[in-house]
Amino acid sequence: MKSKKVTRRSFLTTVSAGAVAASSANILPKISPFMTHTNDSGKLAALGGTPVAKNLSWPAWPYVDEKMVDKLVETAKSRIWCRIDNPRNGTVATFEREYAKLMGCKGVVATGSGTQALNTTVEALGIGPGDEVITSPYTDMGTIASILVSRALPVMADIDPESFQIDPDDVERKITPRTKAIMPIHIMGQPCNMERIMAIAKKHDLHVIEDACQAHLSVYKGQMLGTIGDAGCFSFQSSKTIACGEGGAVISNDEKLLDKCYTVQNHGTNREGRSVTIGSKYRMNELEGALLLGQLDGVVERFETRNRNAKYLTSKLEGFKGLRPQKLYDGTESGSWYLYTMSYHKEHFNGAPREKFLKAMAAEGISLSPYIGNGLHREPWTEHILTLDVYKKMYAAERLKKFKKELYLPNCDKVCDELMVMLWAGGPLLAGQKEMDLFLEAVMKVYDNRDQLKNI
Numbered sequence: 001m002k003s004k005k006v007t008r009r010s011f012l013t014t015v016s017a018g019a020v021a022a023s024s025a026n027i028l029p030k031i032s033p034f035m036t037h038t039n040d041s042g043k044l045a046a047l048g049g050t051p052v053a054k055n056l057s058w059p060a061w062p063y064v065d066e067k068m069v070d071k072l073v074e075t076a077k078s079r080i081w082c083r084i085d086n087p088r089n090g091t092v093a094t095f096e097r098e099y100a101k102l103m104g105c106k107g108v109v110a111t112g113s114g115t116q117a118l119n120t121t122v123e124a125l126g127i128g129p130g131d132e133v134i135t136s137p138y139t140d141m142g143t144i145a146s147i148l149v150s151r152a153l154p155v156m157a158d159i160d161p162e163s164f165q166i167d168p169d170d171v172e173r174k175i176t177p178r179t180k181a182i183m184p185i186h187i188m189g190q191p192c193n194m195e196r197i198m199a200i201a202k203k204h205d206l207h208v209i210e211d212a213c214q215a216h217l218s219v220y221k222g223q224m225l226g227t228i229g230d231a232g233c234f235s236f237q238s239s240k241t242i243a244c245g246e247g248g249a250v251i252s253n254d255e256k257l258l259d260k261c262y263t264v265q266n267h268g269t270n271r272e273g274r275s276v277t278i279g280s281k282y283r284m285n286e287l288e289g290a291l292l293l294g295q296l297d298g299v300v301e302r303f304e305t306r307n308r309n310a311k312y313l314t315s316k317l318e319g320f321k322g323l324r325p326q327k328l329y330d331g332t333e334s335g336s337w338y339l340y341t342m343s344y345h346k347e348h349f350n351g352a353p354r355e356k357f358l359k360a361m362a363a364e365g366i367s368l369s370p371y372i373g374n375g376l377h378r379e380p381w382t383e384h385i386l387t388l389d390v391y392k393k394m395y396a397a398e399r400l401k402k403f404k405k406e407l408y409l410p411n412c413d414k415v416c417d418e419l420m421v422m423l424w425a426g427g428p429l430l431a432g433q434k435e436m437d438l439f440l441e442a443v444m445k446v447y448d449n450r451d452q453l454k455n456i
Ligand SMILES: Cc1ncc(COP(=O)(O)O)c(C=O)c1O
Pocket: 113, 114, 115, 116, 139, 140, 141, 142, 143, 185, 187, 211, 213, 214, 234, 235, 236, 237, 246, 247, 248
């Protein structure tokens, strides 16, 4: 391959311009002249060429700094490890207040995980056996588990293959007289089409429980995700952009609902110490609270850095039909960028299946993942619940038959099987422009040498 010397500035400008030109002409750009890093850039690293990003090391995740460590040590030494030992000013209670300020909502109830936050909300809204909750199969099992542990029926709606978000039209099709709530998932930390979902919920008098487990600080039409429905649920599991190992939170502007959530996650015991309802023990502990509190200071800056880098990558990939960044709905103002995701279109890579592209990228030094291997409608829980007495008693045989039939979700299957490629972005999108450019160079090198993919 010929290598024309260009400066980094011209590389970046030209990649973008070339991509846009390609989109209008429907011919993909030849970008290889900008491969200034290698002297054999015409050979994919997977076939013995020199990797574009040989020693690339992304910023590590989860985030740790001295302040977090100090807070953790201070809490350990205090011997107050359980939130009820300092209910007003312990680390968990303080984090709840600080998170509420950050999210601009009336209150927060911390829990031991995102799954627990979701199940707490399901229980607090009185959803149980015989009820149905519509959600997406393109998610973590925690979403589905939060409905199943209350013995309600998780009803699957298909997704939009470009945004990977729940499809509001399919949600509406799946509503029955038993439907009590919609649980949209802001997948990858980007907003669902909340305008449509809220309109559907209003029309059919349904609750909306936002699964915002991936979507810390994301804003849609001026509102923080998690504050649009009845409640929003967050995860602070290690990979998330605010993390403490395992942790979660329910946020809401409905104080009565928040009180119920507190009681449910406190094994049914309210703030006054009376045991009034059914609930498991889902309390966050003080060490988790300390880790969360210790990192709040820099959270907004890290969020802004991720947004800046994501915007940069997306602008450079604009018009490139081989790899298309996640579609964002109108009104998306920012995202957590927990993951940076794209859809891979093999017809623009000489028909090479996604696996070959991923192998080629990994060899160039950029590890991408196909993310969720199976939509959750293809997992054995869908068969298992049909064998359980509680489901057989609470749902008519016809209903369960229909539930099974409705597990044909071709868009989700296509995203799982062919399209999705993603970068775990919590750490990587905190890197500098140099790393973003290496990412783009690797993509373009593989694209430019796509005829070699068949040999990998
Ligand atoms: C979309 C989504 N929902 C729910 C969960 C469950 O959260 P947790 O793992 O904290 O229980 C996760 C976690 O990965 C998630 O990504």
